[in-house]
Amino acid sequence: MTVHRTRVVSVEKCCEKVIRLELERPEGCVWKTGQFARIALPEFVVDGEPVWRCYSIGSAGGSETLVFYIALVKEGQLSPRLHALSVGDTVLLDDEMNGMLLEERLEAGGRDLWLFATGTGVASFLAVTQDETIMSKYEHVVLVHGVSHWVETEYVTKFAVPHDNLSIVVCVTRDPGSLIQMRIPEALTSGKLEETTGLTIDPTVSRAMICGNPAMAKAVRETLKTRGMVTPRGGKPGQLLVENFWL
Ligand SMILES: Cc1cc2nc3c(=O)[nH]c(=O)nc-3n(C[C@H](O)[C@H](O)[C@H](O)COP(=O)(O)OP(=O)(O)OC[C@H]3O[C@@H](n4cnc5c(N)ncnc54)[C@H](O)[C@@H]3O)c2cc1C
Known part of the structure; x- marks a missing residue:
């Protein structure tokens, strides 16, 4: 160091x-x-x-x-x-x-990369949008940003590098007007996220990274686990990576 x-x-x-x-x-x-x-x-x-x-x-x-x-x-x-x-x-x-959120740690062969973040947990994913090697590997990259108010997400569209395969889905809980007006875990369990994006989350084609609030990270991780997605462990490849901002 x-x-x-x-x-x-x-x-x-x-x-x-x-x-x-x-x-x-x-x-x-x-x-x-x-x-x-x-x-x-x-x-x-x-x-x-x-x-x-x-x-x-x-x-x-x-x-x-x-x-x-x-x-x-x-x-x-x-x-x-x-x-x-x-x-x-x-x-x-x-x-x-x-850090945990290294795309190279994900099992190879994914088609859709899901990036789930609350608040400033989006930082690593803004970096992903600047990384051509990662962006060009996937057919779809879906950045899901959970915030309370619209003003807390405006910088994401400003600093994300646009790509034809990038979609940004914002879940705003306390202001009206977002396509998904619920927290990320509920957007997942209700099926609203898949309905909105037209993509199905499935371990054969989906890869995911989660970052930010630990309660969101835990809930999303548990839901994705029920879909068969796990973190890499003991040399076994995984489809899911998680970084928590606090305990
Ligand atoms: C791996 C990792 C990456 C991180 N990356 C970022 C980042 O990119 N941007 C960022 O803003 N923070 C990030 N954090 C959180 C950051 O390290 C600090 O915890 C945060 O800035 C608070 O520090 P502090 O000294 O002001 O508060 P402290 O006196 O240390 O108080 C810590 C408390 O603040 C709360 N808290 C911590 N982070 C946040 C947050 N982002 N939003 C709301 N409440 C929070 C929690 O309740 C936590 O227990 C990251 C943490 C980890 C472990």
Whole structure:
């Protein structure tokens, strides 16, 4: 692990509670699409140590900069401080990248790639839309974004790279007007998601990644399990990958 001091290239408010933070890529810092990095601030130290948090990288492997989408957790330790950053500020970046959401871990031969996210859990999937190698493998890529209000999803259509095979399905629970006005787990169990997309979820053709709120991740994982989709384990291939943002 090497800790780099890097700089803020840009910081943009996506909505009241989410920023898009772009950092310089330090020399030698590499990552794969879907991984997360640990970041901290040099001046925010507790008991002599910087306070580190994990953030999914919203730019594809090989990109010029590291992009993050960061939700404001009001009483949180680090996220309010990240929301106060300006261009040119220094950020600490641990260059040991990790993560479950590596497309190469999915069983080969999938036709449809389902990407399920709540809130800023969409970051890794925005990176997927920038990755031609992944996008060109699938006939359909369906990005399902669960939010409470429309404003919390507008940045997704702005920063997702359009492709003929990409569909973005938004599940907005507290504002009217979305095709699916229910949480992602209910959209799945009710059949509404498959009805809306015209695609059937089936382990022979479907592959899925889930990221964000642990309650959503657990519920979607359990539903997909009943359809025969499992995470890779003990050398056995799987059709499903999961990343939780907290316990
Ligand atoms: C692998 C991984 C990847 C992550 N990627 C991202 C990311 O791309 N973007 C992002 O915003 N966060 C992400 N997180 C969450 C992030 O690491 C922090 O937990 C979050 O920013 C809160 O940190 P804090 O110090 O402000 O709050 P803390 O004082 O540490 O409080 C933590 C509490 O905040 C809540 N919380 C954490 N994350 C969120 C969130 N995104 N939305 C709402 N409530 C939350 C939970 O209740 C959690 O218990 C990720 C976490 C993990 C483990």
